Amino acid sequence: MQRHPATELGRLVKRVEEKTLHPARLNIGSRLILCFVFIILVMLGADAVVLWQFHLVNAQAERLNGIDQQLVTLLRVHTSLLEFYAGLEALAQTEDAALLVKEAGALRTAALNDVQHAVSSVSLLPSDFQRDPNLLPTLHVIQSSLTSQLETIIKLATSGDWRAVRLRLSNQVRPLESLTSSLVEKVDHDATEQRAETVLNSGRVQRLVFVIVPTTAVFALLIAATLGLAITRSITQPLAGLVEGSKALARGEFQHQVTIQGEDELAHLGQVFNDTARRLRDLYAVLQSSEDRLRLVIDTIPAQVWSTAPDGSVDFINRRWLESTGLSAETTVGWNWSSAVHPDDLTKFVDALHRALAAGEPMESEARLRQADGKYRWFLIRNVPLRDELGNIVNWYGTSIDIEDRKQAEDALRQAQADLAHVNRVNTMGELTASIAHEVNQPLAAVVASGYACLRFLSAQPPSLAKAQEAVESIVRDGTAAGEVVRRIRALFKRAAIEKVKLDLNEVIREVLSLLRGETERRLVIVETDLGKDIAPVMGDRVQLQQLLLNLLLNGIEAMDPVLDRSKKLFIRSKRDGPETVLVEIQDCGVGLKDSEKVFEAFVTTKENGMGMGLAICRSIVEAHNGRLWATSGEGPGATFCFTLPVKLSAES
Amino acid sequence: MNPDAPIVFVVDDDFRVREALCRLISSTGLRVSAFSSAVEFLESEKPDAPACLILDLQLPGFSGLELQQELAAGDAPPIVFVTAHGDVPSSVRAMKAGAIEFLPKPFNEQELLQAIDAAITLDREARRKRSELAELQQHYNLLTPREREVLSFVVAGFANKQTAGDLGIAENTIGVHRGQIMRKMGARSLAELIRMADKLGIAPTSTEA
Numbered sequence: 001m002q003r004h005p006a007t008e009l010g011r012l013v014k015r016v017e018e019k020t021l022h023p024a025r026l027n028i029g030s031r032l033i034l035c036f037v038f039i040i041l042v043m044l045g046a047d048a049v050v051l052w053q054f055h056l057v058n059a060q061a062e063r064l065n066g067i068d069q070q071l072v073t074l075l076r077v078h079t080s081l082l083e084f085y086a087g088l089e090a091l092a093q094t095e096d097a098a099l100l101v102k103e104a105g106a107l108r109t110a111a112l113n114d115v116q117h118a119v120s121s122v123s124l125l126p127s128d129f130q131r132d133p134n135l136l137p138t139l140h141v142i143q144s145s146l147t148s149q150l151e152t153i154i155k156l157a158t159s160g161d162w163r164a165v166r167l168r169l170s171n172q173v174r175p176l177e178s179l180t181s182s183l184v185e186k187v188d189h190d191a192t193e194q195r196a197e198t199v200l201n202s203g204r205v206q207r208l209v210f211v212i213v214p215t216t217a218v219f220a221l222l223i224a225a226t227l228g229l230a231i232t233r234s235i236t237q238p239l240a241g242l243v244e245g246s247k248a249l250a251r252g253e254f255q256h257q258v259t260i261q262g263e264d265e266l267a268h269l270g271q272v273f274n275d276t277a278r279r280l281r282d283l284y285a286v287l288q289s290s291e292d293r294l295r296l297v298i299d300t301i302p303a304q305v306w307s308t309a310p311d312g313s314v315d316f317i318n319r320r321w322l323e324s325t326g327l328s329a330e331t332t333v334g335w336n337w338s339s340a341v342h343p344d345d346l347t348k349f350v351d352a353l354h355r356a357l358a359a360g361e362p363m364e365s366e367a368r369l370r371q372a373d374g375k376y377r378w379f380l381i382r383n384v385p386l387r388d389e390l391g392n393i394v395n396w397y398g399t400s401i402d403i404e405d406r407k408q409a410e411d412a413l414r415q416a417q418a419d420l421a422h423v424n425r426v427n428t429m430g431e432l433t434a435s436i437a438h439e440v441n442q443p444l445a446a447v448v449a450s451g452y453a454c455l456r457f458l459s460a461q462p463p464s465l466a467k468a469q470e471a472v473e474s475i476v477r478d479g480t481a482a483g484e485v486v487r488r489i490r491a492l493f494k495r496a497a498i499e500k501v502k503l504d505l506n507e508v509i510r511e512v513l514s515l516l517r518g519e520t521e522r523r524l525v526i527v528e529t530d531l532g533k534d535i536a537p538v539m540g541d542r543v544q545l546q547q548l549l550l551n552l553l554l555n556g557i558e559a560m561d562p563v564l565d566r567s568k569k570l571f572i573r574s575k576r577d578g579p580e581t582v583l584v585e586i587q588d589c590g591v592g593l594k595d596s597e598k599v600f601e602a603f604v605t606t607k608e609n610g611m612g613m614g615l616a617i618c619r620s621i622v623e624a625h626n627g628r629l630w631a632t633s634g635e636g637p638g639a640t641f642c643f644t645l646p647v648k649l650s651a652e653s
Numbered sequence: 654m655n656p657d658a659p660i661v662f663v664v665d666d667d668f669r670v671r672e673a674l675c676r677l678i679s680s681t682g683l684r685v686s687a688f689s690s691a692v693e694f695l696e697s698e699k700p701d702a703p704a705c706l707i708l709d710l711q712l713p714g715f716s717g718l719e720l721q722q723e724l725a726a727g728d729a730p731p732i733v734f735v736t737a738h739g740d741v742p743s744s745v746r747a748m749k750a751g752a753i754e755f756l757p758k759p760f761n762e763q764e765l766l767q768a769i770d771a772a773i774t775l776d777r778e779a780r781r782k783r784s785e786l787a788e789l790q791q792h793y794n795l796l797t798p799r800e801r802e803v804l805s806f807v808v809a810g811f812a813n814k815q816t817a818g819d820l821g822i823a824e825n826t827i828g829v830h831r832g833q834i835m836r837k838m839g840a841r842s843l844a845e846l847i848r849m850a851d852k853l854g855i856a857p858t859s860t861e862a
C-alpha cells in the first residue's frame with residue numbers, strides 16, 4: 001500500500017505534537033528516543049549554519065588568492081619577455097650569426113613555455129573569478145608575434161645586417177614588452193581594489209560568524225535543555241509519587257493511592273502499586289480481624305496463656321492472667337511473674353521449669369498463684385516447646401488452669417473416702433463380730449475353765465498343787481493370747497491418719513488370717529497360703545492394708561457361701577513381681593465375677609446385703625499406696641483378686 | 654475306774670479349750686476323752702457307758718450342728734453345745750435337735766457341770782429305755798403277721814366281733830390270736846399290752862378303716 005508522502009509527514013508531525021503535549025501518553029523509551037533525535041536535528045541545523053558561515057569566509061579568501069595568482073602570472077610573463085629581449089640583444093651585440101641562430105631557438109622556447117604556462121594558469125582560475133578581459137588576448141598576441149619576430153631577426157642576422165637586427169629588436173619587440181607592462185599595471189590596480197573589497201567582505205563575514213555561531217549553539221542548548229527537563233520531569237514526578245506511596249506503605253498507610261497520569265510504564269507501575277496497596281489493605285483488614293478474633297479467643301478462654309523465650313523469660317501474657325493476678329503486663333514480662341507464685345511452691349515450680357527448659361521437654365506442675373484479691377488459688381501449669389525444622393526451641397507456650405475447685409473437691413473426696421473407709425471398716429468389723437468374739441472367747445473360755453479346775457485342785461484334800469500349777473500356767477498362756485487378740489482388734493478399729501511404715505506384707509496377711517480364722521471355720525472355708533519368703537518390705541499403712549486384705553478375704557469367703565458341691569478353698573499367695581513390686585493373689589472358688597472391672601465401681605455388688613463399697617475402697621487404698629488392684633475370673637470356678645505394692649527400696653531411706 | 658462309769662467326750666478344735674475342759678471335768682472325777690474334730694470323734698471307739706458330748710459349735714470341716722445331725726440317727730450321747738460366739742439361729746437349731754444345753758464360752762462351772770450331770774442322767778435313762786425296748790421288740794418279732802394285724806385292732810379298742818368282721822375271719826379265731834399275743838408279748842393284762850404296743854410305736858387301726 002502506497003501512502004502519499006505529504007499526508008504521511010503531516011500525520012507524523014501531528015502525532016509528535018500530540019506526544020509532546022501529552023508526554024506521558026508515550027512510553028519512556030520512545031519518548032527518550034524522540035527527544036534525542038530532535039536534539040540531534042537541532043545540533044545538525046546549528047552545525048549547518050556554522051558551516052555556511054565558514055564557506056562565506058573561505059570564498060573571500062579564495063577570491064583574494066585568484067587575484068594574486070593572476071598578478072603573479074602576468075609578472076612572470078613580463079619577466080620572461082624581458083629576459084628574451086635581453087638575450088637577443090646580447091646576441092646581436094656579438095654579431096655572430098651562427099651563435100644567434102643557435103641561442104635564439106632556446107630563448108624562444110623558454111619564453112613560449114612561460115607564456116603557455118601563464119595561459120593555463122589563468123584558465124585554471126575559478127570560473128566565478130572576474131578575470132581581466134584583456135589578459136588572455138594579450139597573451140595570445142605575444143605567443144603568435146614572438147615566433148615570427150624571432151624568425152625575422154634570425155633572417156636578418158644570417159644576412160649579416162646587424163644594424164637591422166638591432167633596429168628590429170628595439171622597434172618591434174619593445175612594444176610587446178610595454179604591452180605586458182601596461183597589463184601588469186592594470187591587473188595590479190584591479191588586484192589592489194579587489195583585495196580591499198575582499199578584506200572588507202571578510203571582516204563583515206567574520207563579525208557575522210561571531211554572532212550567528214553562539215546564537216545557534218545557545219538556541220540548540222536551550223531546546224535540548226527544555227526537552228530534557230520536560231522528559232526528566234515526566235519521569236521523576238510519577239517516580240516521586242511512587243516513592244511517597246512506598247514510604248506510606250512502609251508506614252502502614254494502606255489507604256494511600258498514587259495519582260496516575262497518562263499510560264506509560266510509570267502509570268502502569270502506579271496502577272500496580274495502587275492495586276497492591278488495595279490488596280494489602282484488604283489483606284491487612286482480614287489479618288487484623290483474624291488477629292482480633294485470635295486475641296479475643298486467647299484472652300477469653302478460661303485459662304492463663306503465655307509464651308516465653310527459650311531462656312524462660314515471659315514475652316507474652318494474655319488478659320486473663322492480668323485480670324486474675326492483678327499484675328500489669330510490664331511487671332510480668334521477664335521473670336517478674338514469680339512474685340505471683342506462692343513462696344512455698346516457688347522453689348519447686350522454678351526447679352521444674354528449669355529442668356524442663358534444660359531438657360526441652362514439656363512441663364506439668366501445680367502451684368498456687370496469688371490472685372488480685374490477695375488470696376492464693378491452685379493452678380495446673382503446663383509448658384510445651386515449639387521447635388524449628390532444625391529442632392531448636394523457638395519459643396515456649398504455656399497455660400495455667402485454675403484447679404482450685406478441683407483441688408478442694410479432691411480434698412473433700414479424700415476426706416469422704418477416709419470417712420467412708422472408716423465406716424466401712426466399722427461395718428466390716430460389725431460383720432466380723434462373731435469372729436472377733438470367737439477369737440477372744442476361745443482363750444477366755446480356756447482361762448476360766450482352767451481357773452475352775454485350779455480352784456478344785458486347791459480345795460481338794462490333799463490339794464493337788466502340781467495340777468493347780470499346771471492349770472495356772474495355762475491360764476497365763478491363754479490370757480496372754482486373749483490380750484493379743486484384743487490388741488489386734490483395737491488396731492483395726494483405730495481411725496488414724498494414713499501412716500506409712502516399713503511393713504512385712506506376709507505378717508499383715510497372717511494377722512488378718514488369724515482374725516478371720518473364726519469366720520473361715522464357721523463357714524467351713526479351707527485357707528491355703530503360699531507366702532513368698534523373699535518378698536521385700538513395703539511402705540504402707542498397717543491398718544489400711546489389714547482392711548484391704550480383710551475385705552478381699554471376706555469377699556472371697558462370702559462368694560463361696562452358695563458352694564455346696566465342692567470344698568470351699570481360699571488360696572492366698574504372695575510373691576515378688578519384678579525387682580520393685582510385690583504381688584498378692586487371693587483366689588476363691590466361689591460364684592465368680594460377671595465383670596472383672598465393674599466390681600470396683602462404688603455401689604456395684606453381687607451380694608444380697610452388700611453396699612457395694614468394699615472393693616471401691618480396696619482400690620482407693622491400693623492406689624493410695626501406689627499399687628494396682630485388679631480381678632480376673634481365672635481358670636475354673638471363682639475369682640482371683642490381685643494387687644501389687646511397690647517395695648521399699650533400701651536406697652530411699 | 655469302773656468301765657461303766659460315765660464318760661464325757663469333748664470335741665473342740667482349740668487345744669487350749671480342750672486342755673482346760675479336760676482338766677476341769679477330770680477334776681470332778683468324771684472320765685473325759687477329747688477330740689479335735691468331728692471326724693476324729695466319729696471314728697473313735699467309744700466305751701459302752703453313760704456319756705455326755707461337749708461339742709464346740711464351730712468346728713473346722715465338719716461343724717457341731719452337722720455332727721449333731723449325724724449322731725441323731727444313732728444312740729449318741731446327749732449333747733452340751735459350747736460356743737465362743739453363738740448366734741440365735743444356731744442355738745435354736747441345736748436345741749430343737751435335742752441338745753441338752755447351749756453354753757456360751759467362757760462358761761460358768763456350775764452350769765457346765767449341771768449340764769454334764771443332766772446329760773449323763775438322761776443318757777443313763779435313755780440307755781435303760783433302749784434296752785427295755787429292745788426286749789419288747791424281741792417279743793414282738795415272735796408274732797405272726799396275722800397276730801400283728803390283730804394287735805393293732807386290740808390297741809385301737811375294737812371288740813373281737815368287729816375285728817372278725819373287718820378281717821373276714823371267725824370271732825373264735827380272733828380270741829385264739831389274742832391269747833397268743835398276750836403270751837408271746839409277756840403281758841399280764843390288756844392295759845400292759847397296750848403300753849407295750851405304745852412303746853413299740855404300733856399304730857392303732859383307725860376307726861374309719
